[in-house]
Amino acid sequence: xxxxxxxxxxxxxxxxxxxxxxxxxxxxxxxxxxxxxxxxxxxxxxxxxxxxxxxxxxxxxxxxxxxxxxxxxxxxxxxxxxxxxxxxxxxxxxxxxxxxxxxxxxxxxxxxxxxxxxxxxxxxxxx
Amino acid sequence: xxxxxxxxxxxxxxxxxxxxxxxxxxxxxxxxxxxxxxxxxxxxxxxxxxxxxxxxxxxxxxxxxxxxxxxxxxxxxxxxxxxxxxxxxxxxxxxxxxxxxxxxxxxxxxxxxxxxxxxxxxxxxxxxxxx
Numbered sequence: 001x002x003x004x005x006x007x008x009x010x011x012x013x014x015x016x017x018x019x020x021x022x023x024x025x026x027x028x029x030x031x032x033x034x035x036x037x038x039x040x041x042x043x044x045x046x047x048x049x050x051x052x053x054x055x056x057x058x059x060x061x062x063x064x065x066x067x068x069x070x071x072x073x074x075x076x077x078x079x080x081x082x083x084x085x086x087x088x089x090x091x092x093x094x095x096x097x098x099x100x101x102x103x104x105x106x107x108x109x110x111x112x113x114x115x116x117x118x119x120x121x122x123x124x125x126x127x
Numbered sequence: 128x129x130x131x132x133x134x135x136x137x138x139x140x141x142x143x144x145x146x147x148x149x150x151x152x153x154x155x156x157x158x159x160x161x162x163x164x165x166x167x168x169x170x171x172x173x174x175x176x177x178x179x180x181x182x183x184x185x186x187x188x189x190x191x192x193x194x195x196x197x198x199x200x201x202x203x204x205x206x207x208x209x210x211x212x213x214x215x216x217x218x219x220x221x222x223x224x225x226x227x228x229x230x231x232x233x234x235x236x237x238x239x240x241x242x243x244x245x246x247x248x249x250x251x252x253x254x255x256x257x258x
Contacts (some may be wrong), residue, residue, distance in 0.1 A: 118176035
């Protein structure tokens with residue numbers, strides 16, 4: 001017990017993953033958020049008469065809908081990234097594993113960025 | 128080379144098959160399917176934000192039969208992952224961990240999935256809302 005960083009790590013309960021229960025906790029928290037946001041999304045869409053351009057535009061243009069939609073996108077992408085990460089860590093070996101983790105992370109961030117920017121544009125009514 | 132011959136954990140091959148095992152791996156499988164569904168959600172929002180022409184093209188794409196079948200599968204996966212996710216969260220609270228309870232909750236998840244999926248499939252595919 002000479003290394004202070006290691007001692008601190010043990011006190012904080014970080015374990016061999018060096019991040020403690022952070023992954024586990026965020027996976028549960030995003031799950032809980034999705035448990036509230038997904039039913040809202042499904043019911044809200046189901047209540048629309050149809051999903052044509054004008055209707056969807058008006059729906060997503062409401063500030064409340066845009067806020068909840070953004071939270072949904074963030075929670076979904078985060079939860080999905082955590083899940084895919086575990087699957088890759090469990091089943092993929094060798095160099096593909098690291099590459100897969102990086103690729104999955106990049107794609108998730110990219111999808112989140114596309115979706116969030118689209119929501120901003122829908123709400124502010126740019127085009 | 129020695130690495131390749133190491134035993135893997137859990138030794139699922141030595142256990143007698145129980146349907147709770149299938150339910151467990153289905154959670155991962157449906158989760159992966161839903162991750163792919165993220166592409167469709169992002170495309171939908173981007174199309175709506177781009178303009179009427181782009182959105183019309185997206186609707187034509189989403190309304191085609193192969194995509195409709197995939198979306199249908201995605202809806203079933205969503206219903207399963209959502210119901211079984213609740214089961215997982217309850218386990219995390221320390222509830223329903225006994226074998227009989229876990230089997231019963233597994234059956235509840237299957238029934239919930241079928242009912243929920245039937246409702247959502249009707250609402251979003253057969254009512255013609257998507258296409």
